[in-house]
Amino acid sequence: MVKVEKDIHWREKELSIKEVIEKYPEVSPFVIIKTDAQRRGVTYTQKALERVDENVHQLVHRGFSGEKNDKTPFSLLLRDGTSVLTGGAAGFGKRDPLVVDVVDDKIVLTDNREVLEEVSYWEKPDFYEKFTSSGEPMWHVAWARPQRIDLNPHQYCQFWNTPGHGCKYCSIAATYKSSDKPQYVNLDDIEETVKEALKQPGRFTSIFLTGGTILSGKELLDDEVDLYINILQRIGKNFGGKRFPSQLIGTAFNRRQLQRIHDETGLMSYTADIEVLNAELFDWICPGKSAKIGYEEWKDRLYQAVDIFGKGYVNTGLVAGVEMAKPKGFISEEESLGKVLEEAEELCRHGVAPVGCVWTVAPGSIFFKQETPSLEYYVRLAKGFDGLRRKYDISVDMDNYRRCGNHPDSDLSRV
Ligand code: SF4
Structure with missing residues (x-):
């Protein structure tokens, strides 16, 4: 693995964690x-x-x-x-x-x-020790957070098939190439593993699906939509009623595709990660998403998803901090906060909640040698997202500490 040299002076350039706690x-x-x-x-x-x-x-x-x-x-x-x-x-x-x-x-x-x-x-769930009837260890099929079952049925992303189209903070292609795992997880194994996982009393509050983009199909992304519909129908058999506690982070599907997922499955909530809240930076950082769908169209598809799934059941994830990546990102944290929150407010006006994931300079990603913003920046951003959701009365229960647990800003909704 490529080693990144530590900056021995980094503590002099930003508030310490204790100072940030005192200041906020x-x-x-x-x-x-x-x-x-x-x-x-x-x-x-x-x-x-x-x-x-x-x-x-x-x-x-x-x-x-x-x-x-x-x-x-x-x-x-x-x-x-x-x-x-x-x-x-x-x-x-x-x-x-x-x-x-x-x-x-x-x-x-x-x-x-x-x-x-x-x-x-974290304690491992009961299903981690078990095997599917095809002999696959169940931890190869699904993973778990304390709150939820995570399914990643497509372990590669087709944006990487075109040189220069992979998202620059993303390590999916490097992870896939350095392992011997299959590109697609077997669907029978998924069905069996979820059934087994749900036997553990009191552990899981929801089932979550995501994976790399599948561009192919009769219309762009149709194969990805078909894959998720198939899985949601299989795992939905474990529940009574129309909807079951579930979230899908997919690519930004068009209205017809979204309607199909809504009508043909019991999916409860939908997310399509726009990742970076600025058109030019989106084009630079997520070139594949930009070329195939585009920034404005991505937002528009999120708004259409609100029409279909309802306000409070659609959000969009951000790689928070990546908007300051060099050389094209915002230079000052002040400017970046202003611009990102302004754009976030537009999403909220349309009923789409932004949720931030802390940008990690992942090994194997193009941005591996970059430097993330200060801790104070993240705290201010989290406060900003939380404040906007409250202002526009958008529930974030679909992605809060009990359902997901990965977003500092949605942790703030506990208070
Ligand atoms: S769409 Fe971008 S972030 Fe998502 S898996 Fe593909 S390259 Fe990674």
Whole structure:
């Protein structure tokens, strides 16, 4: 793996995590700590690794944007139930990672040797130990957050088939090429694994589907739509009633495709990630999405999805911070916040909630050597998104801490 040189002066250039917590008393410190852990990554001391219990904790992982088969915890939980999706032991990027250690017999997250918070490791779900009738380990078929079952049926993205069309922050192609996993997960295995996972009492609140874009079909994206309809029909058999707790992050489908998904399945909520809230930066950072669908059309398809699924059941994910990538991104955090929130407000006016994922400079992505914005920037952005959703009265329950747990801004909706 390509190593990125650490910037030994990074702490002098931005507020420390403790200073950010002091400056923003209205924001839960748990959310601030989570944000920094996702931004900088975490590593583990030997003492912290000795607290790992393979029989209890979630260690292995197969997803469309990451693969892990080692003895480090997959991710962390804070005392209030906030999930911190760290994706294993990482610590890439130019800043030092946070360190998980054991102090006074407790597992804690530390920064610069100071204890920040007590943490615990995610527990693996019961289905991780089981196999499908075709002999596939079920953790190859689905993965789990504390809240939900995650399905990634297409483990590659066809934008990467055209040179220069992959999204620049995305590691799906590198992950796929460095593993021996199949491009498509077997649908019988998915059906069987979800049925098995749902037997665990009290664990899951929803089922989530996403995967790499499938451009092919009679009309652009028809094959992707068919794949999701097939899976949703299969897993929907586990539930009574028309709709079941579920979210799909797909490519931005047209009205006919959205209507089909709505009418032919029990899908409850739909997301198409626009990723970056600026037309020119979208063209630069997501060139495939730009060439095949386009920024304005992407937004328009989201608005059409609100007509079909209803307000509060459609949102759009952002790779928060990537709008400051060099050399074409915003230069000042102040300007970036202003522009991004202005654009976010337009989405909210149409009933589409923006939700941010903390941009991580993932190994294997084109932006691997970039530097993410300051922690304070992320806190202000999260406050901005949360404030806009409240102003326009858009519920984010479909993507909150109980359903997803990955967005600092939707964690703020708890209060
Ligand atoms: S659409 Fe972009 S972000 Fe999504 S999988 Fe493809 S390259 Fe990655």
